[in-house]
Amino acid sequence: MAGEKxxxxxxxxxxxxxxxxxxxxxxxxxLLLSVIGVAVLLVVAQGAQAxxxxxxxxxxxxxxxxxVVRLSGTVASVPYVSESGGKLSLTFTxxxxxxxxxxxxxxxxxxxxxEKGVIPFPGDNVTAEVQLRVRETYxxxxxxxxxxxxxxxxxxxxxxxxxxELTENMSNTxxxxxxxxxxxxxxxxxxxxxxxxxxxxxxxxxxxVLLIKNNVSVKVGGDTVYAPGVVYLxxxxxxxxxVRSLGQFNVTPIESSPLVSLAEASGYVGMVMSVQGxxxxxxxxxxxxxxxxxxxxxxxxxLVPREVLADLNPFEVxxxxxxxxxxxxxxxxxxxxxxxxxxxxxxxxxxxxxGVLTPDMKGTVVAVKANVEEVQxxxxxxxxxxxxxxxxxxxxIPSATLRELSNETLTGLKEGLGVEVAGYLDxxxxxxxxxVxxxxxx
Numbered sequence: 001m002a003g004e005k006x007x008x009x010x011x012x013x014x015x016x017x018x019x020x021x022x023x024x025x026x027x028x029x030x031l032l033l034s035v036i037g038v039a040v041l042l043v044v045a046q047g048a049q050a051x052x053x054x055x056x057x058x059x060x061x062x063x064x065x066x067x068v069v070r071l072s073g074t075v076a077s078v079p080y081v082s083e084s085g086g087k088l089s090l091t092f093t094x095x096x097x098x099x100x101x102x103x104x105x106x107x108x109x110x111x112x113x114x115e116k117g118v119i120p121f122p123g124d125n126v127t128a129e130v131q132l133r134v135r136e137t138y139x140x141x142x143x144x145x146x147x148x149x150x151x152x153x154x155x156x157x158x159x160x161x162x163x164x165e166l167t168e169n170m171s172n173t174x175x176x177x178x179x180x181x182x183x184x185x186x187x188x189x190x191x192x193x194x195x196x197x198x199x200x201x202x203x204x205x206x207x208x209v210l211l212i213k214n215n216v217s218v219k220v221g222g223d224t225v226y227a228p229g230v231v232y233l234x235x236x237x238x239x240x241x242x243v244r245s246l247g248q249f250n251v252t253p254i255e256s257s258p259l260v261s262l263a264e265a266s267g268y269v270g271m272v273m274s275v276q277g278x279x280x281x282x283x284x285x286x287x288x289x290x291x292x293x294x295x296x297x298x299x300x301x302x303l304v305p306r307e308v309l310a311d312l313n314p315f316e317v318x319x320x321x322x323x324x325x326x327x328x329x330x331x332x333x334x335x336x337x338x339x340x341x342x343x344x345x346x347x348x349x350x351x352x353x354x355g356v357l358t359p360d361m362k363g364t365v366v367a368v369k370a371n372v373e374e375v376q377x378x379x380x381x382x383x384x385x386x387x388x389x390x391x392x393x394x395x396x397i398p399s400a401t402l403r404e405l406s407n408e409t410l411t412g413l414k415e416g417l418g419v420e421v422a423g424y425l426d427x428x429x430x431x432x433x434x435x436v437x438x439x440x441x442x
Contacts, residue, residue: 281363
């Protein structure tokens, strides 16, 4: 026993007795250090940029499938939006000079982009961090977070120049147009308008991406619009203005157009106005019809497309009717009209052909009852020769009017058929000719 005590003293000689260490605490410390390390790595990873690649280098490369890269270039398409199952998707195209690639954005990110107005438009220069999807014949990219889209330059102006017509060399410029809406259609890409500036028709697109959260109401044939936007070449050749902000787009309803006297109208070039006067005559000029109005002393010509003139039934609205016309005063002192209304119509009386329908009546609205003697196709138009026993007269029916006639009516147009026709009297090769400008006139 004494030997054991001695050995114990020798073993602990000069040492103090140590406390026991709790090893379980080391595990928690190790776990904490691991979490901090991962967090640091994530911060560093998020701060690092994905490689900037060219479209030509990644297109069709299966090695790049699901790779995260950056693409930088000019937006080359109108943003296209679609809804499926209550979810939105947005697509735009980037062109970096080596090729083009579609960038897709899905809900809820697409909703956020629309809500915040962060939408790329043609002509914008952007850099997008995207994830690639490489398919057999198609490679596209997906934007996965809003901060991954950077605008290097936007095609926009608070005070864009106002133009009266568009040309191809205006592509990727920011301009505005002011005029009367003469056509309107709801297409897959949005609302398509034709705006008459008094010089030329200008096509304006309100893209559907702007209509998801907003409503736009435009009446054809009278409403005036101010539409600024990006000039985009549809199918690479047809220039149109793509509205990028409804905050700049403005509609002036036809009801708001001030009434101006015929005597003063020509003095307000560029002004949208309404005028009233007696209908003196109708003629045709370079794709549009010309109505001459008078107040007994002053005269004013109103230029309108056939679609607008067709609202006046020639049987019910004859020469002498008081007409209201709304439009924009042109540089040549003529009103470019987009809306007509008969305030006090004068019914057109049927006249005998022989000795009455003479060249000095050119332009007046006339109506006859006669029998068809001849039916002749002239290109896409139709020409009739009719006779009432007192004489013969040619009747010209333009192709646009033909499209308004029923198949039953067209099939029945044969020799010997009795007809009633109304239109304005013109002269062709020295002989009177009735021009039927609306399906209601035949």
